[in-house]
Amino acid sequence: MADLNKVEEKLDRRVRGRKRQFRLWKRTGKRGHLKAFRAHKKAIQKLRKIRRKLLRQAPRIVTAAQIGINPSAIFGGLGTPLYVTGHYTAGPKDTSDDHAIQLCKSYDSQHRSQGWGGIGYHYCITRAGTIIGLRPVGQKGAHVGGYNTGNVGVMVHGTIGDLPTAAQERSLRWLLDNAHTSRMPAAPRSPRSLATLARRGHNDWPGHTSNSCPGSFKPMYLRGGAR
Numbered sequence: 001m002a003d004l005n006k007v008e009e010k011l012d013r014r015v016r017g018r019k020r021q022f023r024l025w026k027r028t029g030k031r032g033h034l035k036a037f038r039a040h041k042k043a044i045q046k047l048r049k050i051r052r053k054l055l056r057q058a059p060r061i062v063t064a065a066q067i068g069i070n071p072s073a074i075f076g077g078l079g080t081p082l083y084v085t086g087h088y089t090a091g092p093k094d095t096s097d098d099h100a101i102q103l104c105k106s107y108d109s110q111h112r113s114q115g116w117g118g119i120g121y122h123y124c125i126t127r128a129g130t131i132i133g134l135r136p137v138g139q140k141g142a143h144v145g146g147y148n149t150g151n152v153g154v155m156v157h158g159t160i161g162d163l164p165t166a167a168q169e170r171s172l173r174w175l176l177d178n179a180h181t182s183r184m185p186a187a188p189r190s191p192r193s194l195a196t197l198a199r200r201g202h203n204d205w206p207g208h209t210s211n212s213c214p215g216s217f218k219p220m221y222l223r224g225g226a227r
C-alpha cells in the first residue's frame, strides 16, 4: 500500500505545476508549456485514482470505547513517541474480529488486576486486518518493563510458530502511515506519525532478549508491515 500522505503531496505539487504551466502557456504561447500542462494533467488523473484506491483500503478501526474498555493513565503520559515495539500475546490466535475483541478484553482485565490500569498495549491488529485502539497513545503503556516512556506498543494475538496474515502486514503499514491523521478516529490517534519512529521487537530491548515475543511476527514489525 502506497503512503497516502506521499500521494497527496505529489498531487498538490502536480496541481500547482499544472496551473503554472497553463499560465505560462497563456502568456508565452510556447508549446512546451502546453505539453508540460498535459503531462501534469495526466499524472493528476493517475494520482487521484491511487488516492481513491488507498482511501477505500483503509482498514476497519475499532476504538477502546466501542469494545467497552477504558485504560487509565496511571503511569502518566507517554512522552514524545520515539519507538514502536511489536508484540505477540503468547496466547491464542484470533479466529474472527469478535474473538480478537474478546481476547483484548480479557487481557485488559488481566492487566488491570496486575495494577496497570488496563491493557498495557496501544494497538491490536487482528488477523483480518482490523485495528483495535486500546490504550490512548498519549498514555504511557505497560508492554516493555523499564522501557515504556516514548514507546508505542502494538500487538497481535498469537504465539510461537504463528505467522502474520497479509491483512495484518497491510494494516500495520497503514497504522504507521496514518495513525496521526484524521483517517484515524480521535481516541486512538497518535500525536505524531509512527512511520518515522524506530521499530523494535519486544526482545530487542535490553533485559528482554530471552523473551520469545514477538516470535515470527518480528520481521513484519521491523519492516513496518507491507504495502
Ligand SMILES: [Zn+2]
Residues within 6 Å of the ligand: 086, 087, 088, 143, 202, 213, 214
Ligand atoms: Zn511482548
